[in-house]
Amino acid sequence: MDFFAAQDHARRQSRLLILWFALAVVLIIVVVHAGAALLLFPGEDGSVATSRLLDPAQFLATAAVVGGVILLASLYRIARLAAGGGEAVARTLGGRPLARATPDPRERRLLNIVDEMAVASGLPAPPVYVLDGEPGINAFAAGTRPQQAVVALTRGALEKLDRDELQGVVAHEFSHILNGDMRLNLRLIGLLHGILVLSLIGRMLLRGGGRGGKSRSPFALLGLLLVAVGHVGVLCGQLIKAAVSRQREFLADAAAVQFTRNPAGLAGALRRIAGYGANIGHPRAEEVSHMLFGASGHLSALFATHPPLAERIRRIDPRFLPDHPLPDHPLSATPPASTAAAAGPPTAETAAAFTAAIGQLQPEHLAQAQVRIARLDGALRQSLQEPSGAQAICLALLLDRDPGIRQRQLQKVAAAVDDPLALRTELEYATVAALDPGMRLPLIELALGALRELDRDARERFITLLDALAGTDGWLALGEYVLVRLLRDALQPRSPAPALAASPAELRRHTALLLSVIAIAGQHDAAATRAAYARSAAAAPLDALGPLLEAGEIDFPALDRAFAQLAATAPPFRRRLVYAMAEAAIEDGRLAPIEAELLRAACEALDCPAPLNID
Incomplete structure (x- = not known):
């Protein structure tokens, strides 16, 4: 299943989820109505007040x-x-944000794995949380948008998994981010909370009825009814949650194996859960049980949010033997040499290949990301691990030649x-100016992890x-706009509320503006620019673009407004739009750095993560 199909499937599942919960709510209303008629409005002889029971009002x-x-x-x-985004969920479970400059070798290993996958998959490096008080092996990803995602792992996962196993777990969580599972998971939490509130109200009525004596006893009985109905409703919700979650876990396992090309890693992590367990002891763990990598607690098969562990392992490794002893693995701090060596020069690109790679976890992109990160010298990588160094590097990228x-x-x-x-920014300029232009994107992506450690006010400043640096020479260059746009999207993520639906005429104007910008950026003469635009306009999701x-008509604030409207369109529309964007950028089957940066910024604005692939 490709990215756009997965997003569309997640939308359909969300609608189906809401329908099932709506049916459950209707049944709850019927039961509460009947109970209220029986308890609060009995007939004169103590029988049910039929008139009340059948009264539409x-x-x-x-x-x-x-x-x-x-x-x-x-x-x-x-x-x-x-x-609160995914950070609110992680903190609710007692998660601790992991500082990029941590000296702990296990935590550094985890951050390295997350950074590699973020660069390879086209996602901003997500904040990483550790549940220090949890010895079980577990993990989850949470957030409303890919740009707002966080990844959290238990202390047990850090200490009991080797690098390959940890990589498999992180790849599993990244697949949840890319497949649109996170928003569905948060909606499940919210809907179950709404039904649970009935039980809370029922308990209040029970306490009030007990203090009020006989005259208040009907309200106490109504409270008892609400408690019972609320708990039954929650059980129904748990059934729905389990049905939705189990198949998503199989899909995430399959995507993780495809990404890492190492089924032994993920299978090994699951085998270790079989030996050590995945339980999370926090009292609110049940609320997020459907988001976890492994099933926490002991639920019956009917209510289990995860497939049986043995079945998950056998789908990955048919040779799995549950009683086979678990070997001890040494702590590996660097990626396997075979993986890094697999990255050759970037291959020729086509619009179809670029679109097919959107939101996909591909092993060649992971290998390329590992090689590019390894090419950074030690001092530069050290700077990227702390907020001040990351700020200096990003500011240096904007300094003019x-x-x-x-x-x-x-x-x-x-x-x-x-x-x-200020001094550090001036010193970093010489370093970043000497880098290959194709390293700008990896630098930005790697800097985001430390930049997200800044508080809200520091991010705003x-x-x-x-913005001030980008306009110093009196006009905003495209490269400056792209860099600032990438950083702003990650550090000041937009509201999850979708923009108002645009009319077809507005979408045509937005699409024409976007494709014009990409065609102008990638071509060096007027004829090639017109040809690139014509080719992309023919592939666009709407015809008659104009x-x-x-170049003088390009308005960057208008481009920002276009992104906001285009991001609210359905996945099939965005698939064709991304294909058209790629047609405008890819003239000779290769992406120049400015084209890759512009495509990455545009795809990120459209919530379509584009993997790193720069020639």
């Missing part, structure tokens, strides 16, 4: 109150989770930040400074 009132409580509680919970303009930029840096950071825009 009474039923609508019950539906409004009960349905409203469930809906509002669910929306509130989903909104809170969306606002013209000494006069660069001096004015450095004056702006000195006026906005403290002296050490950093983005403001980037003529190619001239």
